[in-house]
Amino acid sequence: MATIMHNASWRDLWASGQLGHFVLVCLGVWLHAADSLVTATLVPAIVAEIGGIAYVGWTIALYQIGAIIAGASAAMLCQRLGIKPVLMMAAALYGAGCTMAALAPDMAVLLGARLVQGIGGGMLLSLSYVAIQQCFPESLWSRLFGIIAAIWGAGALLGPLIGGVFADHDAWRWAFWLFAIQAGILAVLVKTLLPVQASGRDLAGGWPWLPLLSLSAATLLIADAGATGRVATAIVECLVALGLLYLAARLDRQSKSRLLPLQSLDLRHPMGAGLLMVFVLAMSTTGFAAYGPLILKILFNTDPLISGYILAGESLAWSAATLAVSSAPISAAGMLIRSGAVLVVLGSAGFALAVPAGSLTGMIACALAQGLGFGLCWPSVVARIVSCSDVAERGLAAASPGIVQGIGYAVGAAAAGIAANLSGLADGISAPAAKAAGFWIFAGFVPLLIAGALGAWQFTKENDQRRLSQ
Secondary structure (H helix, E strand, O other), rough: OOOOOOOOOOOHHHHOOOHHHHHHHHHHHHHHHHHHHHHHHHHHHHHHHHHOHHHHHHHHHHHHHHHHHHHHHHHHHHHHHOOHHHHHHHHHHHHHHHHHHHHHOOOOHHHHHHHHHHHHHHEEEEEEEHHHHHHHOOHHHHHHHHHHHHHHHHHHHHHHHHHHHHHHHOOHHHHHHHHHHHHHHHHHHHHHHOOOOOOOOOOOOOHHHHHHHHHHHHHHHHHHHOOOOOHHHHHHHHHHOOOOOOHHHHHHOOOOOOOOOOOHHOOOOHHHHHHHHHHHHHHHHHHHHHHHHHHHHHHOOHOOOHHHHHHHHHHHHHHHHHHOOOOHHHHHHHHHHHHHHHHHHHHHHHHHHHHOOOOHHHHHHHHHHHHHHHHHHHHHEEEEEEEOOOHHHHHHHHHHHHHHHHHHHHHHHHHHHHHHHOOHHOOOHHHHHHHHHHHHHHHOOHHOOOOOOOHHHHHOOOOHHHHHHO
């Protein structure tokens, strides 16, 4: 493998002639990043007009299902067609979903719109990593991943504000129109400004239908497990979903047109260890996002907007940490990954102490620790996974951390729901129930957090680093 270059200056980004193209990719990331918090803020106004309160959870779940499936397909589509047509397709799908949502007469149509939005949004996110890997030198990857993280922070900061403004004026449909217009602008700019790549090629083998079907079934089961109030059913659905996820990965390995790199399940390879770390840490840190606002409301009577910004603080900490380390030398990658993983473990496990103690300061500190931890390690994780992959699979490798992270969040949200119901939160909303749930929602993930930390050490073993630099 070629020797890894030293970090280049920002002048190299300008000199590459790709700055404008990168801005287009960033616009796509913004659409995906702002969506969840905007929609979550709009939900009360939506339900007040068209009803469907029983399906509120599915407005987020279906978006995530579409995002996971489309994200898994994006890299392979780029290999077949090139980045430009896939980016145009993603923008068009996202815009179409927003238009459907803006016109939705009832909750059924809105849920279909959210699925279409998720397909477009997930594709836009995966394309950002694929485009960075394909269009820019490796010396710029960490800096560009830092910019992507900053856009996520902006989405977390502005999403509740945008949604709140439209909700306060009973104009939730116009919020979807706003994002539909942005998606249309992106599609036009891509068609006009982005050059056609000659690298798109038809790969041997057909479309990997079986892995995609298995992945789709797993994500649907996970979403239903997170929404059902029947604990036994939820446990069975989660176990079956995990089996289907493993089956999807095994079928993918046997496919001629793969969704993930070949070594994704090999825990002895840096690729497998890194993706394991991403999966279990993502899965273990969903508890606060899923139940934080409810717990804050019960324990401290916190206003929903304030709770939203406490959650956003985690994203902002992620962005700030990523920007801070984006210029770090490549030799620091191992230290950053290990340090970040430790911070994530401490932050997530710390909730098991802070919530039962009723410490608002402790809960905020834990959320910030999670964000800082992911921010420190994420650019190095993505860059290292790409670097340790086969050259022919670097597009798949670039998209794989985001795909695995999304699956981890989905599984974690369902598991957190099971823990909350088992601990008594479903039996009645009270401070003792919230404290008990707050312990088990976070303590139950401690074994997985330990596995994530061990994965980080395996991922950054010194002998692997020496091999990569040869």
